Amino acid sequence: MNTIFIDIYRPIAILMIAAVCFAISPLVMAWVWSKKFSPRKPGPVKNATYECGLESKGAALIHFKPEYYLYAIVFLIFDVEAIFLLPFAVAFSGLSVGASIAMLIFLLLLVEGLIWTWQKGVLTWV
Amino acid sequence: MDPELKNELSRQGIFTTTLEELYNWGRKSSVWPLTFGLACCAIEMIATTMARYDLARFGAEIFRPSPRQADLMIVAGTVTKKMAPQVVRLYNQMPEPKYVIAMGACAISGGPFKQGYNVLKGIDRYIPVDVHIPGCPPRPEALMDAFITLQKKIATQHLTGVDRPRHLNPDAPSEFIVPEFGAHDLEPPKNLKLWHITSNSSPKIPSTADNNEPGKD
Amino acid sequence: MNLEKIKSDIEAAVPGCNVQIVVNGSPSGQHSLLLERQHVFEIAKFLQDDSELHLDYCSNVTGVDWLDTETSEKVKVQRLVDGVEQEVEEIRKTRSPGYLEAVYHLYSMEKKHGPLVLRQRTENRTDQINLPSLTPIWRSAEFQEREIFDLYGIIFEGHPDLRRILMWDEFEDHPMRKDYIEPNDYEYEPTPHDAVLEKSMQH
Numbered sequence: 001m002n003t004i005f006i007d008i009y010r011p012i013a014i015l016m017i018a019a020v021c022f023a024i025s026p027l028v029m030a031w032v033w034s035k036k037f038s039p040r041k042p043g044p045v046k047n048a049t050y051e052c053g054l055e056s057k058g059a060a061l062i063h064f065k066p067e068y069y070l071y072a073i074v075f076l077i078f079d080v081e082a083i084f085l086l087p088f089a090v091a092f093s094g095l096s097v098g099a100s101i102a103m104l105i106f107l108l109l110l111v112e113g114l115i116w117t118w119q120k121g122v123l124t125w126v
Numbered sequence: 127m128d129p130e131l132k133n134e135l136s137r138q139g140i141f142t143t144t145l146e147e148l149y150n151w152g153r154k155s156s157v158w159p160l161t162f163g164l165a166c167c168a169i170e171m172i173a174t175t176m177a178r179y180d181l182a183r184f185g186a187e188i189f190r191p192s193p194r195q196a197d198l199m200i201v202a203g204t205v206t207k208k209m210a211p212q213v214v215r216l217y218n219q220m221p222e223p224k225y226v227i228a229m230g231a232c233a234i235s236g237g238p239f240k241q242g243y244n245v246l247k248g249i250d251r252y253i254p255v256d257v258h259i260p261g262c263p264p265r266p267e268a269l270m271d272a273f274i275t276l277q278k279k280i281a282t283q284h285l286t287g288v289d290r291p292r293h294l295n296p297d298a299p300s301e302f303i304v305p306e307f308g309a310h311d312l313e314p315p316k317n318l319k320l321w322h323i324t325s326n327s328s329p330k331i332p333s334t335a336d337n338n339e340p341g342k343d
Numbered sequence: 344m345n346l347e348k349i350k351s352d353i354e355a356a357v358p359g360c361n362v363q364i365v366v367n368g369s370p371s372g373q374h375s376l377l378l379e380r381q382h383v384f385e386i387a388k389f390l391q392d393d394s395e396l397h398l399d400y401c402s403n404v405t406g407v408d409w410l411d412t413e414t415s416e417k418v419k420v421q422r423l424v425d426g427v428e429q430e431v432e433e434i435r436k437t438r439s440p441g442y443l444e445a446v447y448h449l450y451s452m453e454k455k456h457g458p459l460v461l462r463q464r465t466e467n468r469t470d471q472i473n474l475p476s477l478t479p480i481w482r483s484a485e486f487q488e489r490e491i492f493d494l495y496g497i498i499f500e501g502h503p504d505l506r507r508i509l510m511w512d513e514f515e516d517h518p519m520r521k522d523y524i525e526p527n528d529y530e531y532e533p534t535p536h537d538a539v540l541e542k543s544m545q546h
Binding site for chain 3: 308315
């Protein structure tokens with residue numbers, strides 16, 4: 001049985017290898033051609049970082065603070081909360097006391113986040 | 127090969143070529159310009175690339191947004207002295223072989239703004255220009271004519287010999303002086319290796335760095 | 344807009360200020376108010392806040408360079424000529440120093456009137472070239488005052504970001520001043536004439 005399996009898939013495997021070679025060979029040829037024939041003329045300006053013609057200043061790898069966590073919190077409050085609130089409201093009459101308390105704690109945590117972001121001035125537009 | 131023999135062979139259905147011809151044919155048919163416009167001439171340049179004039183017919187369909195992938199710089203518009211160092215730096219960052227078309231009166235000489243305090247009087251003061259197109263702005267047909275002129279120039283370049291193009295000559299420079307911002311003017315105000323004027327009484331067309339063709343003025 | 348009335352309003356609102364009307368003799372007849380430096384800021388604030396004028400929009404700020412002017416007039420003087428007292432005509436020259444000027448064009452978007460043209464002048468053209476900036480009052484003046492600083496060299500005190508805007512930072516001249524000497528790069532002139540011919544002949 002094993003030999004039949006190999007016999008069936010051998011042509012496919014060969015075709016796949018051929019296809020990959022067919023795709024890669026022009027790239028390899030172009031690479032070899034560029035290594036061999038391209039007129040390399042490196043220079044300090046040519047090798048400099050491309051900054052739309054301006055001289056680059058300082059290091060590119062610096063830390064900066066995007067403060068993206070604020071967007072994440074606001075997204076959590078206004079989008080995820082709404083998604084959870086709808087099933088909560090639909091199933092409200094059939095819920096046990098424990099489930100209601102758990103949901104209210106969840107809401108309380110999000111409200112706390114809302115108050116915190118509000119105090120930070122995130123909700124102020126410009 | 128004797129051109130008559132070649133002609134005869136092609137009539138019989140046998141196509142012959144030389145490596146030089148093939149190489150130049152490949153190069154001239156895929157000249158990719160740099161996406162780069164400075165003023166109103168850039169609008170005509172954009173029009174040239176669009177469907178009505180369609181520069182893609184000549185192999186210049188892709189305007190590359192990075193000098194690393196571009197072959198041709200179309201200096202389209204007024205070059206201010208504040209912009210000139212950036213233009214030269216972009217040109218320097220292009221890989222060889224690279225060509226320059228100075229499009230419009232401003233790029234050639236400063237044009238109508240020549241006497242302005244911040245206008246460079248021709249980009250050929252800093253970089254070698256292959257084709258000059260007059261006009262204010264030149265029509266798309268003029269830009270296409272310049273492009274075909276450039277293609278003809280590429281087609282006649284020899285791979286070997288004294289008059290081989292700059293990119294095949296290891297001694298020829300690939301980078302040109304980037305002017306510095308000075309207290310009163312750019313420093314230096316012109317690249318003397320590119321810009322030769324003997325005297326003003328007998329004005330001469332400024333020669334370009336590639337001495338194999340004077341260019342179209 | 345009645346300039347006389349605005350002038351008296353300003354003088355009533357800002358005590359101790361001296362406002363002059365600069366008459367424009369051209370057909371447009373766009374007269375303007377010349378303000379003193381020490382009161383400009385208060386006057387501008389008044390013009391913006393006044394309920395009747397409410398000039399809330401500064402559309403244009405321009406610089407003007409006025410060179411030193413020399414006026415000569417003929418005066419008859421009694422003088423001893425060859426021992427006899429005679430009346431002789433003499434030419435007297437008076438030199439008035441030049442100055443730099445900043446001109447503001449104000450409009451009111453709300454009241455739909457304008458323009459009111461304000462002028463303020465520096466003491467001279469060389470060392471006392473400071474003027475109060477009106478950018479804190481009209482934000483639209485920011486870039487235009489920067490441009491005047493760049494091209495005329497007027498230093499606006501109180502401007503939030505006074506840097507060159509058109510020329511590079513290392514540049515030292517002020518190109519729109521009338522005595523600016525541009526670098527002579529007219530080496531190659533196929534068809535020179537007039538000023539360009541003179542410059543190209545120097546090469």
